[in-house]
Each structure stands twice: as C-alpha cells, then as structure tokens.
Amino acid sequence: METIIVKNIAKSFGKTEAVKDVSFKVSPGIIFGLLGPNGSGKTTSIRILLDIYQPDRGTVEILGGPMDEGKLNKIGYLPEERGLYQDVEVNRCLTYLATLKGMSKEQIAQRLPVWLERFDLTAHQKKKNKELSKGMQQKAQLIAALIHEPEIIIIDEPFSALDPVNTQLVKDLLIELRNQGKTIVMCTHQMNQVEMLCDRLVLIDHGQVLLEGSLEEVRERFASNQILIQSDNPLPQEIAGVESIVKEGLHYRLTPSGNLTAHDLLRELVRQGINLNTFQVAVPSLDEIFIQVVKEGRNDHEQND
Amino acid sequence: MNKTIKVARFEYLHHVGKKRFWITLISAPLGMVVLILVTTLITFMTIDKSPIGFIDQAGLITQVKDPNYKPGFLDIEIEMVPYTDEATARADVENKTLQAFFIIPAGYESTYQVEYYANKMPSSDITEEVISFLSRNLRLGDNIPNLERIQAGSQISLRSLDGSQQSDGTGWHRIVVPILIGLIYFVLVMSSGGYLLQSLVEEKQNRTMEIMITSVTPNQLMVGKTIGNISVGLTQIGFWALVAAIALFIMRNRIPFLNDLNLSAGYVILSLGMMILSFIVNAGIMATIGATMTTVEEGQSITGLIVVPMMLPFYFMQAFFTNPNGTLPKVLSYIPVSAPLSMSLRMAFTNIPAWEIILVYAILIISAVLVLWLSGKAFSLGMLEYSKRIRIRDLFRKEVSNG
Numbered sequence: 001m002e003t004i005i006v007k008n009i010a011k012s013f014g015k016t017e018a019v020k021d022v023s024f025k026v027s028p029g030i031i032f033g034l035l036g037p038n039g040s041g042k043t044t045s046i047r048i049l050l051d052i053y054q055p056d057r058g059t060v061e062i063l064g065g066p067m068d069e070g071k072l073n074k075i076g077y078l079p080e081e082r083g084l085y086q087d088v089e090v091n092r093c094l095t096y097l098a099t100l101k102g103m104s105k106e107q108i109a110q111r112l113p114v115w116l117e118r119f120d121l122t123a124h125q126k127k128k129n130k131e132l133s134k135g136m137q138q139k140a141q142l143i144a145a146l147i148h149e150p151e152i153i154i155i156d157e158p159f160s161a162l163d164p165v166n167t168q169l170v171k172d173l174l175i176e177l178r179n180q181g182k183t184i185v186m187c188t189h190q191m192n193q194v195e196m197l198c199d200r201l202v203l204i205d206h207g208q209v210l211l212e213g214s215l216e217e218v219r220e221r222f223a224s225n226q227i228l229i230q231s232d233n234p235l236p237q238e239i240a241g242v243e244s245i246v247k248e249g250l251h252y253r254l255t256p257s258g259n260l261t262a263h264d265l266l267r268e269l270v271r272q273g274i275n276l277n278t279f280q281v282a283v284p285s286l287d288e289i290f291i292q293v294v295k296e297g298r299n300d301h302e303q304n305d
Numbered sequence: 306m307n308k309t310i311k312v313a314r315f316e317y318l319h320h321v322g323k324k325r326f327w328i329t330l331i332s333a334p335l336g337m338v339v340l341i342l343v344t345t346l347i348t349f350m351t352i353d354k355s356p357i358g359f360i361d362q363a364g365l366i367t368q369v370k371d372p373n374y375k376p377g378f379l380d381i382e383i384e385m386v387p388y389t390d391e392a393t394a395r396a397d398v399e400n401k402t403l404q405a406f407f408i409i410p411a412g413y414e415s416t417y418q419v420e421y422y423a424n425k426m427p428s429s430d431i432t433e434e435v436i437s438f439l440s441r442n443l444r445l446g447d448n449i450p451n452l453e454r455i456q457a458g459s460q461i462s463l464r465s466l467d468g469s470q471q472s473d474g475t476g477w478h479r480i481v482v483p484i485l486i487g488l489i490y491f492v493l494v495m496s497s498g499g500y501l502l503q504s505l506v507e508e509k510q511n512r513t514m515e516i517m518i519t520s521v522t523p524n525q526l527m528v529g530k531t532i533g534n535i536s537v538g539l540t541q542i543g544f545w546a547l548v549a550a551i552a553l554f555i556m557r558n559r560i561p562f563l564n565d566l567n568l569s570a571g572y573v574i575l576s577l578g579m580m581i582l583s584f585i586v587n588a589g590i591m592a593t594i595g596a597t598m599t600t601v602e603e604g605q606s607i608t609g610l611i612v613v614p615m616m617l618p619f620y621f622m623q624a625f626f627t628n629p630n631g632t633l634p635k636v637l638s639y640i641p642v643s644a645p646l647s648m649s650l651r652m653a654f655t656n657i658p659a660w661e662i663i664l665v666y667a668i669l670i671i672s673a674v675l676v677l678w679l680s681g682k683a684f685s686l687g688m689l690e691y692s693k694r695i696r697i698r699d700l701f702r703k704e705v706s707n708g
Contacts, residue, residue, distance in 0.1 A: 050519050069522065077519045083512030088319065096315050100308060100520035144516065 001064070003028050003152055003183040009048050009058035010207070018044040019055075020207035026200070028151070031174060031184040033194045033201035037294055041207035042187050043080060046154060049185075050077065063151065073102040076150035080157055080187070082141050086130040090121065090140050093129060094147065101148035108147070115143045119169070134161040142170065146177075153177060156187040171197060191286040203293055210297045211289075222289045226282035227254045227262055232275045240268060253282060308521045312529025313536065320500050320537045329496070330541055334548040349381065352430055356384040358394040358406030363413040366442050383434045398422065407435060414443075483576075483653050484619075487646035489542055490580050491615060497538030497584075498591040499608065504530055505595030506604045509687075523684055531588055572652060575662065580645040582669035587611065587642060589676030596683035611642065618646040629654040638665055641672040 004026040011019040019041040026032040036042045047053045049060055051067035062071050085093050091112070098108045116122045119139040129137060138161045145153065158174070159167045174197060178184055188194060194201060194215075201218065203211040211218060229235075230251045239245065241264065243257040256265055262281055269276060284292070320326050359366065369385055386403065388394040394406035405423030413419065419439065421427065427435075508514045517526055590611055598604040617637055618625065624633045629651040637647040644665055651657055 052515075052518055072520060075519060077516065079512075079515040079519075081512045081515055085319075085507075085513055086511050087323075096311075097516065097520065099311050100517070141516075 001028075002026060002061075003063055004032075004049065004185070005059075005061040006045070006049065007059045007061075009045065009055040009060065011044055011048060011053055011055050017207055019048065021058075022202075022204055022207065022209055023058075024202045024209065024212060026183050026185060028183045029178060029181045030199040031178050031186055031197050033198035034185055034187045034204070035189075035191075035194065035201055035290065036204040040205040042204060043156070044207075045204070046156065046185075046187065050075065050154070073148065074151045076145035076148065076153045076155075078141055078145040078155040078158060082138065084129040084137060084140060084144070087128050089126055089128055090132065091116075091125040094140060094144055097144045098147050101150075103148050111147055112143075115147055118173075119143060119166075135163060135166060138162060139166065142173075146173075150182070152183045152185070154185045157189070158186065159188065159190060159193060191290055195286050203290065205294050205297045208297070210293050215286075218286075218289060219283055222284045222292070224282055224284070225256055225262075227256070227265055228252070228278070228280050228282045229254065229269070229276055230278040232277065235274065236272065239265075239272070241265065251278070309525045309529040309532070312521060312526055313533035316500075316504060316530050316533025317536045317540075319504075320534070321540065326537070326541075330544055334545060348430070352381055352428060353404045354381065354383060355401070355404040356386045357431070357435065358386045358388045358397060358403045360388050360391060360394060360406065360408045362411045363409045365409055365413055365439070367445055368442060371441060381430055381434070383431065385438055395422065398424065405431075409439070480653070483646060483649035486576050486580060486649045487619065490584065490645050491612075492545075493535075493538045493542060493580075493584055494587045494591075494615065495612070496541050497534045498587050498611075499605075500537050501530060501534040501588055502591040502595040502604050502608060503601055504534060505592060505684075506598050506601045510600055523681075527592065527681065527684055531592070535584075535588070575652065576645065576649045579648055579665065579669060582666070582673055583641055583645045585673040586669065586676050587615075589673065589680045590642075592680035593676065593683040596680065596687040614640055615642045615646075617643045618650060622650075625650040625654060630657075639668055641669050644669060 002025040004024075006022060006024050009019055009022050010017070022041065022045050024032075024034075034042055034045070044053065048055045049062070051060075051072075060067065063074060084090075085096075088096075094112060095108050098112070099105075103111075113122070116125055119142065121136060121139060121143070124132060124136060129140065132140065138158075142155075142158070145155065155174075158170055162170060171193070174184060174186070178199075186194075186198065198215060200214050201212070202209055213221070228248075228251050235245055235252055237245075239254070241256055241258065241260040242254050244253075244255045246253045246255075254265065256262075266279055269279070366387070369387060374382075388397075388406060391406075391408065394403065397403040398406060405421060405427060407419045407421040409419050410416070419435075421435070508517065521529070591608070594604050594607050598607065617640075618634075621633055621637070624631055625647070628634070634647060634651055637643045638651060638661075640647075648657070648662075648665055
C-alpha cells in the first residue's frame with residue numbers, strides 16, 4: 001500500500017501555473033527521487049503534499065487519507081530553504097522542534113543525545129545555532145527532521161552543504177531508514193546521488209511529469225545500442241556492421257548498424273585482433289537522461305505555446 | 306501540552322531570556338528612580354539653606370521652631386531667626402549671614418502681607434517655607450473645625466440629569482490616570498506588539514517558518530505567538546506596577562495627595578476594555594506587517610507609522626482639556642489605535658453619552674475582527690515569501706506568486 005498518492009495536482013499563483021498536472025505514488029521502504037530543474041514546480045508540489053498549499057485541482061493522500069494534524073507528527077521535513085532559530089542553543093532548539101512533533105520530554109532526553117553523537121554535534125549542543133558552520137546547521141536540521149522517527153521523510157537537497165564524510169554519513173542513514181521501511185522522498189540536483197540511492201523517480205518540469213519509473217526502467221528506456229570500448233591499439237577506420245566510430249576521450253563510441261548485437265560486435269572485434277581493455281553497452285547516465293528529457297520537454301512546451 | 310501553549314511558552318521564554326528584555330525591564334523604573342534622585346539632589350544642593358531673618362511687628366510669631374517637625378532624607382529645613390531691627394537684618398543679608406529677611410507688619414492679620422528683602426528672587430521651596438512658617442503661627446491657639454478641609458477648597462461633582470454619568474470635581478487623577486492608561490497602552494503595544502512583529506519576521510528571515518508550519522497549523526502558530534508575546538508585555542507591566550505599588554506604599558505618607566486616588570469601577574472597566582480591544586487591533590497590524598515584510602529592519606521602520614496615530618491624543622492634549630466634546634477629540638476617539646487614550650481623557654473631563662461609548666466599542670470590535678482577518682491572510686500569503694515583500698493590495702487577491 002502506498003504511503004503517498006498524488007493525483008493530478010495543479011496550482012496557480014495569479015497567472016503563473018506553478019504546477020499543471022503532477023501525479024506520483026510512493027511506497028514504504030523506498031527512496032523516491034523528485035527531480036526537476038530550478039523552478040520546475042518541485043517545491044510547490046512538496047508544499048501541496050505537506051498541506052502548506054491547497055491544490056487548485058487534484059488530490060493528495062498521505063498514509064491512506066487526507067493530511068491532518070496527527071499526520072504532521074508522522075512526517076519529517078528538511079526544506080530547501082533551511083534555517084534554525086539563530087540565537088537559540090542547538091539543544092534547546094531541537095528540543096522545542098521535537099516537542100512540536102509530539103515527543104515527550106523523556107523521549108527527547110533519550111533520543112537527542114544519540115542523534116547528536118551520531119552527527120558529531122555533542123560538543124556543540126550548548127552553542128547557539130548561529131555559531132555553527134553551515135554544514136553543522138544542516139546536520140542539526142536533519143536531526144530535527146528525523147528525531148521523532150517519522151514514517152514519511154521529505155528531504156530537499158540533503159547533501160548541499162555537507163563535506164564528503166558527512167555526505168556518506170547521510171547516505172548511510174538514508175539507506176538504513178529505507179531498510180527500516182520508511183518512505184523517503186528526496187529532491188536533489190545531484191544525479192550521482194539519485195543513481196546511488198533512489199529506487200524510483202519522477203522528473204518534472206513546467207509543472208508536469210516528464211518521466212516516471214524505477215531507476216532500471218528509466219535507464220532501459222533511454223538505453224541505446226551503442227557500445228563503448230577502450231583499446232590499446234587504434235581502431236580501424238571501418239568495422240563490418242558498424243555504422244560510425246567516434247573517439248570520445250579515452251574510449252570509442254561505436255554505433256552498430258542493422259541487427260548487429262553487442263555479442264556479434266564483440267566477436268568481430270576479437271576476430272580482427274583488436275586488443276580490448278573495456279567493452280560495455282553505452283547506458284546513458286541519469287545526468288544525460290535528465291538533460292535530454294528536460295530539453296525535449298521544453299521544446300514541446302514552446303511548440304505548444 | 307497543546308501545541309499552541311508550547312509555541313506560547315517558547316516565545317515567552319525566548320524573549321524573557323534575552324538581555325534586551327531585562328535591560329528594558331530594569332532600566333525603566335531604575336531610570337525613573339535615578340531621575341527623581343538626581344532632580345532632588347540637584348534641588349537640595351542648589352537651594353540656599355542659610356537662615357532667613359524675620360522682624361515680627363505684628364506680634365504673631367509665638368513658635369519659631371515646630372516641635373513636631375521631623376526632617377526626612379533630603380528635606381530642606383531653613384532656620385528662621387528673629388530680629389528686632391531692620392538695619393541689623395539688612396547688614397546680615399549683606400554679609401551673607403542671612404539669605405533674606407521679612408517684616409511682618411502690624412495689622413498683618415487683616416492684610417496678610419509681608420515684605421521680603423533679599424538680593425535674589427526666592428525659589429518656590431523658600432517661599433513655601435516662609436508661608437508655612439506664617440500659617441503655622443497664624444493657626445496656633447485657634448481651634449478651627451475642619452481646618453484642613455477648608456484649606457483644600459471646594460469640590461464639585463458633575464452629574465447628568467438621568468444619573469447615568471458623573472464626574473468627580475477637580476481631582477488630580479482626572480489628568481494623571483488617563484495619561485497613565487495611555488502610557489501603559491503605549492508600552493504594551495511597543496513591547497508585546499514589537500516582539501510579535503520581530504518574532505514573525507525573524508522566523509521568515511532565518512527560514513524556520515517552513516519547519517514550523519509542517520509541525521503546527523498556521524492558527525496554532527499565530528495564536529501561540531500572540532499569547533506568548535502579550536505575556537511578555539504583561540510581565541513587564543506587572544513588574545513595573547509592582548515596583549510602583551511598593552514605591553507608593555513607601556511614599557504614601559510623604560505624598561498626601563496619593564490618597565485622593567479614587568477611581569470608579571465603571572471608568573476603569575470601560576478604559577481597560579477599550580485598551581484590550583485596541584491592543585488586539587495593534588497586534589493584528591503588527592502581525593500583518595511581520596507577515597508581509599522580509600527583514601526585521603523593514604518591519605521596525607514601518608512600526609514607527611503606528612506610533613504616530615497612537616500618540617496623537619498626547620500631542621493634542623490641550624484640545625481635550627478645553628473642549629473634550631470638540632471635533633478633534635471625537636475624531637481621535639473613533640480611530641481604533643488612538644481610542645483608549647482619547648476616550649479615557651474625554652471620560653475624565655466630561656460626560657459621554659452611552660451611544661457614543663457603544664459606537665467606539667463597535668468600531669473597535671469591527672476593526673479588531675477586520676485586522677485579524679487581514680493578518681491571517683497576510684500570514685498565509687507571506688509566511689514563505691523569503692525575498693519578496695507582500696503588498697497591501699495582494700492581501701485582497703486570492704493568492705500571490707510563490708517567487
């Protein structure tokens with residue numbers, strides 16, 4: 001059963017259509033990537049999801065029904081525009097935010113030290129938030145989003161201010177939470193993180209869904225018949241059954257013609273005595289898919305306008 | 306604990322925990338005490354305390370020194386020295402043994418005139434000393450019933466024909482109490498209202514707002530903040546009232562006119578009611594500003610505009626004294642932010658018909674509802690506007706762009 005069901009939501013602000021038609025479903029125990037370029041409608045969609053904005057059209061179901069006050073306590077949110085009370089101590093600020101999520105003093109006293117320790121903030125808990133570095137503040141906000149053990153976690157650019165060590169810490173944490181059966185919605189522009197973490201994704205632009213599916217489905221959909229090879233010897237000008245050979249840095253991109261399979265091509269290359277270091281089917285990166293889909297979407301959008 | 310109470314508690318402790326709060330809390334009474342002490346000390350030090358001579362040609366003075374007089378701290382006591390001839394007294398003034406001398410001529414009891422000789426004008430304290438010295442000796446031996454009441458003068462009570470309104474004579478509290486109400490109102494608005502505005506803008510400025518509204522409803526947040534910040538203002542006023550009560554208790558025997566303070570319950574209830582309603586209007590305005598501005602500095606600069614109409618009755622105080630039912634006092638009574646002070650002043654100086662009091666209450670209630678609606682609208686539109694200021698006309702549209 002899905003924990004989040006977004007059906008055909010739309011939202012306009014004056015004459016600006018921030019979200020035209022967005023639908024997606026998220027199940028528990030997965031990390032769901034909500035992707036899109038700047039101004040695509042991601043933040044508005046999340047705010048509709050969180051009941052901050054009312055949609056003009058469409059519906060949102062959270063944990064089997066519309067949002068209510070009780071469900072707010074089951075959601076952990078790390079917004080893109082983040083910040084904490086600047087002149088309040090880390091400890092006091094996190095305690096306050098945790099009480100607003102329905103936690104008792106005893107629960108906070110039990111869990112907060114564990115989280116502070118995990119994020120290496122124990123020594124800084126008495127400091128005011130404004131005395132912390134940007135990365136530390138982000139970690140404190142992550143604690144605020146997670147301390148009440150929410151069922152749904154919505155995080156916007158969770159790695160933006162973190163160094164590689166803390167990035168890894170957060171990645172491990174997200175995987176751990178996914179394995180615990182939490183529903184995680186992650187917005188990010190870092191496609192390498194999406195490739196590593198997300199099970200499913202939706203790509204939106206101009207307030208519309210351009211692409212949706214599991215990571216494998218998306219990759220398969222955009223996979224070409226091209227082959228990437230790396231060789232110690234230069235390749236011959238022509239290879240039987242190969243339409244084009246293009247050198248790209250250290251490797252060659254080969255486009256087979258007709259029904260030539262990767263297996264046939266490999267056999268042909270070996271037959272010709274070409275010394276191969278690597279031979280791989282060219283699967284486009286998520287970055288490439290993202291750019292391609294957004295470009296195509298924008299062309300369609302301009303034509304429709 | 307209810308989330309509204311949690312927000313209110315945090316807001317209260319957040320502001321009360323700040324140095325600024327304690328500085329404001331302590332500096333106001335402390336400043337007042339220092340001001341009184343410095344003024345008294347300067348007066349005490351600058352007054353000429355050398356003796357004053359007198360020549361009693363009327364045979365009036367039988368007791369040079371009051372046997373019951375016990376000088377208090379910083380009390381000025383001038384020694385009165387009897388002289389028999391004017392030349393000696395004049396010589397002593399010249400050689401500065403005396404600061405002055407006066408002659409009580411024969412027949413003083415019918416003319417009540419004395420001649421005062423000095424090289425400089427006597428201060429009011431010196432004049433009072435001389436008058437008190439003469440009065441005390443004039444009364445000695447006489448047994449006049451209700452002497453003190455006769456000296457206090459007459460008192461006229463004004464009553465409307467139907468008996469619904471009345472005003473007590475010329476008591477000093479007729480001026481002091483409305484001004485006090487105005488000042489309390491001003492402090493309440495500037496402290497609580499100011500904290501509310503600051504708190505809302507800060508939450509936007511430091512981007513905490515988005516986390517807050519995914520934990521509490523906008524209503525819980527606004528009501529919690531309002532309760533918390535009003536409590537901060539009430540704490541300030543409560544503390545100052547306590548200090549004032551202690552000061553009055555200590556000073557009550559030294560300042561006899563404090564005993565005249567006798568306010569009617571109706572006056573106090575009506576004034577307080579108007580003050581509370583007007584404060585809600587002001588808090589709503591502050592919240593609207595807070596929700597529409599993007600920085601604390603912007604909010605503070607706009608706040609100044611609220612202070613001006615609130616202070617108008619102070620600027621036009623003369624109009625209330627001379628013609629409390631004139632056009633200007635009436636107009637100021639109908640403006641929600643200047644109504645508490647204007648109406649308190651008018652009620653102290655004249656009879657106000659019941660319909661007018663009802664009208665002012667109606668204006669205040671309608672304004673409070675309207676402004677609270679507007680602040681709610683401003684809050685829902687502006688809470689996530691981090692970089693763009695909401696314009697007033699936007700508040701009357703359905704929704705604004707999210708930037």
